[in-house]
Amino acid sequence: MTLDLEDIARLAGVSRSTVSRVLNNRPDVKESTRQRVLKIIEQHNYHPNNLARALVTQRTRILSLVIPQPIVDVFTEPYNPIVIQGVTVEASQSDYAVMLWMGSSTEEEQRFCDRILSNDQFDGLIMISSLADDPIVKRLAQAHFPFLLLGPPPVEGINFINTDNFGGAREAVLHLIDLDWQRIGMITGPETLLAARDRLAGYYDAMQAAGRLIDPALVVEGGYGEAAGYQAMLTLIDRGADAVFVSSDVMALGALRAAQDSGRRVPDDLGIVGFDDIPSAATSSPALTTVHQPIQDLGGVATRTLINILDGSLEEPHQEILPTELIVRETCGASRKGSQH
Amino acid sequence: MTLDLEDIARLAGVSRSTVSRVLNNRPDVKESTRQRVLKIIEQHNYHPNNLARALVTQRTRILSLVIPQPIVDVFTEPYNPIVIQGVTVEASQSDYAVMLWMGSSTEEEQRFCDRILSNDQFDGLIMISSLADDPIVKRLAQAHFPFLLLGPPPVEGINFINTDNFGGAREAVLHLIDLDWQRIGMITGPETLLAARDRLAGYYDAMQAAGRLIDPALVVEGGYGEAAGYQAMLTLIDRGADAVFVSSDVMALGALRAAQDSGRRVPDDLGIVGFDDIPSAATSSPALTTVHQPIQDLGGVATRTLINILDGSLEEPHQEILPTELIVRETCGASRKGSQH
DNA sequence: ATCGCTCCCGGGAACGATCCCGAAAATTGA
DNA sequence: TCAATTTTCGGGATCGTTCCCGGGAGCGAT
Numbered sequence: 001m002t003l004d005l006e007d008i009a010r011l012a013g014v015s016r017s018t019v020s021r022v023l024n025n026r027p028d029v030k031e032s033t034r035q036r037v038l039k040i041i042e043q044h045n046y047h048p049n050n051l052a053r054a055l056v057t058q059r060t061r062i063l064s065l066v067i068p069q070p071i072v073d074v075f076t077e078p079y080n081p082i083v084i085q086g087v088t089v090e091a092s093q094s095d096y097a098v099m100l101w102m103g104s105s106t107e108e109e110q111r112f113c114d115r116i117l118s119n120d121q122f123d124g125l126i127m128i129s130s131l132a133d134d135p136i137v138k139r140l141a142q143a144h145f146p147f148l149l150l151g152p153p154p155v156e157g158i159n160f161i162n163t164d165n166f167g168g169a170r171e172a173v174l175h176l177i178d179l180d181w182q183r184i185g186m187i188t189g190p191e192t193l194l195a196a197r198d199r200l201a202g203y204y205d206a207m208q209a210a211g212r213l214i215d216p217a218l219v220v221e222g223g224y225g226e227a228a229g230y231q232a233m234l235t236l237i238d239r240g241a242d243a244v245f246v247s248s249d250v251m252a253l254g255a256l257r258a259a260q261d262s263g264r265r266v267p268d269d270l271g272i273v274g275f276d277d278i279p280s281a282a283t284s285s286p287a288l289t290t291v292h293q294p295i296q297d298l299g300g301v302a303t304r305t306l307i308n309i310l311d312g313s314l315e316e317p318h319q320e321i322l323p324t325e326l327i328v329r330e331t332c333g334a335s336r337k338g339s340q341h
Numbered sequence: 342m343t344l345d346l347e348d349i350a351r352l353a354g355v356s357r358s359t360v361s362r363v364l365n366n367r368p369d370v371k372e373s374t375r376q377r378v379l380k381i382i383e384q385h386n387y388h389p390n391n392l393a394r395a396l397v398t399q400r401t402r403i404l405s406l407v408i409p410q411p412i413v414d415v416f417t418e419p420y421n422p423i424v425i426q427g428v429t430v431e432a433s434q435s436d437y438a439v440m441l442w443m444g445s446s447t448e449e450e451q452r453f454c455d456r457i458l459s460n461d462q463f464d465g466l467i468m469i470s471s472l473a474d475d476p477i478v479k480r481l482a483q484a485h486f487p488f489l490l491l492g493p494p495p496v497e498g499i500n501f502i503n504t505d506n507f508g509g510a511r512e513a514v515l516h517l518i519d520l521d522w523q524r525i526g527m528i529t530g531p532e533t534l535l536a537a538r539d540r541l542a543g544y545y546d547a548m549q550a551a552g553r554l555i556d557p558a559l560v561v562e563g564g565y566g567e568a569a570g571y572q573a574m575l576t577l578i579d580r581g582a583d584a585v586f587v588s589s590d591v592m593a594l595g596a597l598r599a600a601q602d603s604g605r606r607v608p609d610d611l612g613i614v615g616f617d618d619i620p621s622a623a624t625s626s627p628a629l630t631t632v633h634q635p636i637q638d639l640g641g642v643a644t645r646t647l648i649n650i651l652d653g654s655l656e657e658p659h660q661e662i663l664p665t666e667l668i669v670r671e672t673c674g675a676s677r678k679g680s681q682h
Numbered sequence: 683a684t685c686g687c688t689c690c691c692g693g694g695a696a697c698g699a700t701c702c703c704g705a706a707a708a709t710t711g712a
Numbered sequence: 713t714c715a716a717t718t719t720t721c722g723g724g725a726t727c728g729t730t731c732c733c734g735g736g737a738g739c740g741a742t
Contacts (some may be wrong), residue, residue, distance in 0.1 A: 014722085018721060028719070051461050060392070101439075104433075115388075280621070283595065361730060370690070374691085397729055
């Protein structure tokens with residue numbers, strides 16, 4: 001039923017090879033025959049078989065996006081879908097297809113890893129980075145499989161695109177310090193997540209830079225999810241924090257709710273700054289001051305970069321950190337403090 | 342570098358064919374040689390080349406998930422990521438890979454459609470349903486490409502898995518009626534989205550079943566997103582609604598905020614019921630009464646079903662509607678009205 | 683012994699493209 | 713006009729599997 005390369009060749013009165021040349025528009029074919037072949041192709045709505053093509057060229061024009069287990073857990077956060085969107089859109093612009101893998105268990109991830117290293121199927125992969133000692137990263141690296149991490153790099157010498165978690169956090173905390181909050185705490189993300197670590201480091205750095213004492217009791221691990229933020233905030237209030245930097249907006253929203261539920265007025269009695277700038281950050285009341293990261297671009301840039309690496313037009317390792325931006329809204333108390341002057 | 346089927350054969354002292362038989366564990370091979378071959382395979386960590394395999398079997402064990410443009414717009418809603426998760430997890434359990442396509446423009450979707458009908462690449466596809474007259478659905482159907490819709494079917498005779506949008510909406514509105522709200526309005530989703538239409542139909546049906554008059558002024562199109570819900574609620578308050586069924590939780594949350602901003606107490610002055618049961622519905626204050634849909638399963642069931650269809654173990658068209666469940670929380674006023682008795 | 687049957691196994695062809703190499707055709711220059 | 717180039721084209725080999733078909737080994741029955 002479906003047409004062959006040879007069928008087209010016969011119909012156009014040329015050889016298989018010539019049709020192939022036209023398909024890959026190589027220069028060494030006379031313009032008139034090229035047109036003739038193209039017309040036949042058009043007429044019969046012929047599409048070359050990607051499988052056969054890939055079998056000989058060893059390139060599938062497929063790249064895969066893997067979202068490891070720990071990230072899947074926080075998957076309802078709007079971060080991942082947007083990244084995915086960025087990746088697929090950019091990929092299909094370069095005529096690449098995207099295969100998606102989500103870890104559901106570590107065992108499952110092992111199996112997946114085997115599949116990667118079996119070497120066919122796709123040309124390269126983007127993985128959302130997470131753990132410090134990710135075994136997959138290790139295996140990929142030593143197998144020299146072309147890949148790129150989206151997020152903080154767990155080891156040296158590998159390709160990655162990251163957002164400036166450290167710098168963003170630092171700026172956020174500095175902002176709270178500027179506004180003259182006294183006991184500034186932090187709700188961190190899961191300790192195993194690299195991004196969470198970097199944000200925590202940013203907090204420390206800002207505090208130190210401002211000569212503030214760091215009270216370990218004011219740093220509590222929230223984990224992820226609205227409820228975790230809620231709980232963490234309760235302890236923080238209990239321990240006398242008057243402002244808190246939260247490692248993610250989702251948790252920050254939980255923290256905000258906790259503050260309100262326990263009778264604190266935000267931002268009058270309590271300052272809050274989040275991280276991510278998810279859509280609902282703008283519509284909470286009061287609206288959440290937060291660190292914006294260019295999630296939109298993140299996936300796109302990563303994809304573009306990976307493709308360039310695959311083309312050989314970019315030398316490895318390629319490492320890039322995209323800037324963040326502090327979005328000042330209401331919860332930090334900027335307006336209040338500002339008006340005091 | 343990478344090993345051949347023939348290499349393994351040589352090492353095991355058998356023929357190519359026998360190794361192939363072992364690989365596909367066919368019965369006609371002596372147990373002792375099977376073991377011998379398996380050991381060699383294990384030792385050399387051999388994996389068969391999927392491309393070559395697919396080329397001859399005409400099956401790639403890849404299925405693709407397409408999320409069309411209109412859905413991408415509402416992509417930040419937690420619905421889609423969860424569906425994706427369901428699909429990928431279920432797929433990899435059956436040793437299928439998932440390819441992901443997201444429409445960014447209609448032109449882009451055309452190109453994608455060509456790619457589908459070029460017939461290699463993947464075995465079947467799942468598409469999140471959206472528009473009433475989706476051209477892609479039409480082309481897929483008449484090309485007899487194996488596919489399944491996730492959501493309401495735009496035409497007859499095709500495979501789909503859907504949630505009971507109509508029934509869920511009906512139950513929600515009936516609940517508001519039970520609670521004796523008088524002027525019950527609705528904020529609908531985009532009129533082009535089939536799911537939104539069904540929910541609207543459920544509203545009408547419930548109202549009629551209860552013998553209520555329908556005031557067209559109390560049905561307003563909200564579109565999607567928190568802000569849309571906010572705006573729509575303002576008009577509805579203006580027009581004297583005292584309760585409203587909202588087509589999605591995200592909009593319902595916006596509606597709630599609008600109600601509170603304009604001085605209404607929920608649920609004392611105003612009842613609200615949403616649809617979806619997204620995580621933040623449980624944590625809003627007051628907590629949102631809403632219609633739960635089994636998003637979790639939706640993707641999984643769809644995948645399972647598609648795979649069965651591909652295996653030929655399920656006859657087409659397969660059509661299935663998963664039930665919803667009304668989750669009564671606070672915004673509907675159930676507790677208040679209940680305590681009046 | 684021979685036949686027939688089942689159980690295992692081997693090798694050729696095919697899947698649908700690309701790549702390489704050599705030859706035919708067109709072009710150039712003297 | 714003819715050799716030397718350059719351009720254009722054709723066919724065989726190849727990628728790594730599966731499928732089909734046929735043949736040998738082993739065994740019981742005649």
